[in-house]
Each structure stands twice: as structure tokens, then as C-alpha cells.
Amino acid sequence: MAVGSWSKLLALILAFALVGCNSEEPGKDGAAINPESERAVPADAPEVDILAFGDSLFAGYGVEKSESYPARLEDALRARGFNANVVNAGVSGDTSAAGRQRLAFTLDAQKEKPDLVILELGGNDLLRGLPPAETRANFEAMLDELKKRDIDVLLMGMRSPPNYGGEFTAQFDGLYPALAKEYGADLVPFFLEAIYTDPGLFQNDRIHPTPQGIDLIVEDTVDEVEEALD
Numbered sequence: 001m002a003v004g005s006w007s008k009l010l011a012l013i014l015a016f017a018l019v020g021c022n023s024e025e026p027g028k029d030g031a032a033i034n035p036e037s038e039r040a041v042p043a044d045a046p047e048v049d050i051l052a053f054g055d056s057l058f059a060g061y062g063v064e065k066s067e068s069y070p071a072r073l074e075d076a077l078r079a080r081g082f083n084a085n086v087v088n089a090g091v092s093g094d095t096s097a098a099g100r101q102r103l104a105f106t107l108d109a110q111k112e113k114p115d116l117v118i119l120e121l122g123g124n125d126l127l128r129g130l131p132p133a134e135t136r137a138n139f140e141a142m143l144d145e146l147k148k149r150d151i152d153v154l155l156m157g158m159r160s161p162p163n164y165g166g167e168f169t170a171q172f173d174g175l176y177p178a179l180a181k182e183y184g185a186d187l188v189p190f191f192l193e194a195i196y197t198d199p200g201l202f203q204n205d206r207i208h209p210t211p212q213g214i215d216l217i218v219e220d221t222v223d224e225v226e227e228a229l230d
Contacts, residue, residue, distance in 0.1 A: 048085065048116075053117055095124045119139075
């Protein structure tokens with residue numbers, strides 16, 4: 001996501017909120033896997049393929065690939081006994097329209113059909129002030145594509161700061177739960193819920209989480225991921 005714009009957004013979100021190790025070894029696709037997590041996976045556990053499809057919050061802006069949300073999520077799932085393979089399909093700067101354009105191609109490029117797609121987009125739409133109706137239409141197109149392919153979805157919601165106005169905020173914030181209900185998708189209401197009140201868990205740009213912040217987000221969302229897999 002664009003640094004200047006994100007700084008303004010995060011400052012607003014933070015203001016609103018205030019008002020109200022072990023060594024690692026390479027895993028699949030270059031991601032690091034904790035040896036302790038590997039030992040937790042039963043030898044006969046079937047492989048679970050997850051596609052993490054989003055923007056810079058998934059891509060791992062400013063951190064090592066092994067510290068990105070998809071990599072840390074894979075490690076957390078393996079610690080719970082899942083033979084998980086989480087593919088990082090995050091692209092920095094992507095809007096929901098950009099995600100809509102590349103989703104089918106990304107799915108076609110996977111060796112196996114994902115058991116779950118984690119869909120995390122919309123923050124850049126918010127930064128650009130795009131009408132929530134446009135964002136919703138793009139999500140509907142992506143969810144239609146995933147439904148056609150019979151792939152389960154976990155939506156990672158975003159949240160509008162209050163200075164966008166009550167009507168805009170209600171429309172934007174409401175689109176995630178409405179889409180989850182309409183399409184039978186699982187939902188995390190706000191992806192950054194675990195850290196957005198603590199500036200120390202963000203990098204110097206005050207936009208992207210630090211490795212510690214990412215770990216807390218994983219801890220906060222791994223239950224929802226497991227439920228979506230079940």
C-alpha cells in the first residue's frame with residue numbers, strides 16, 4: 001500500500017481507537033518453518049492448501065518473507081497439527097479491482113485447488129476514497145469466481161475511520177459481514193484488530209506491522225482460519 005496515504009489512514013484509525021527465539025529452517029516456497037511446529041504434524045496428516053490473497057499486509061512489506069502473515073500462519077497451523085501449505089499471493093498496492101483482475105489467473109497457477117482462500121483486500125480502496133459500492137462489486141466478482149470453483153473463503157475485513165462520514169463508514173464497514181453472510185464465507189471482522197491501538201507494533205511508516213505485530217495478528221486470527229478449514 002502507498003506509504004503516505006497509509007500513514008494518514010493509520011493515524012486516523014489509531015486516534016479513533018484511543019478515543020473509544022528458536023532457529024528456523026526453510027520450508028515450502030522459501031518460507032521458514034519452526035522445527036517444533038514440524039514435529040507437531042502427524043506423519044499421515046493430509047496436506048491442506050491455503051491461498052492467502054491480498055495486498056501488502058499479506059505480501060510482507062518491510063519484513064522477511066519468513067515473517068509475513070502467510071508464513072507465520074503456516075507455522076501456527078503446523079503447530080496445531082495441520083500439514084498446512086500457505087501460499088503468499090499478496091501484492092502491495094492492490095485494490096479490490098486489481099485483485100479481481102488477477103484472481104482467476106492466480107488460482108489457475110496453483111498446483112492444487114486451494115482448500116481455503118483467505119481474502120484480504122479493500123484497504124487501498126479506502127485510501128483512495130473509492131465508493132463502497134465499487135469495492136463491493138469487485139468482492140462479489142471474486143466471491144462468485146471462488147464459489148464457481150467450490151473453494152471455501154475466509155474474509156479479512158477492514159474498517160473505515162470515522163472522518164469519512166457516517167454513511168460512507170456504515171457502507172464500507174458493513175460490506176464485509178454482508179458479503180460473508182450472502183456467500184456463506186467465514187469472517188474476521190477487522191484484520192488489524194489485535195494491534196491497531198498500539199503504534200509500537202507498526203513499522204516506522206506507521207502502516208505495516210512489525211514481525212511482533214504480525215505474530216499477534218496470527219495469534220488473533222488462527223482460530224478463525226482453523227474453523228474455516230473445518
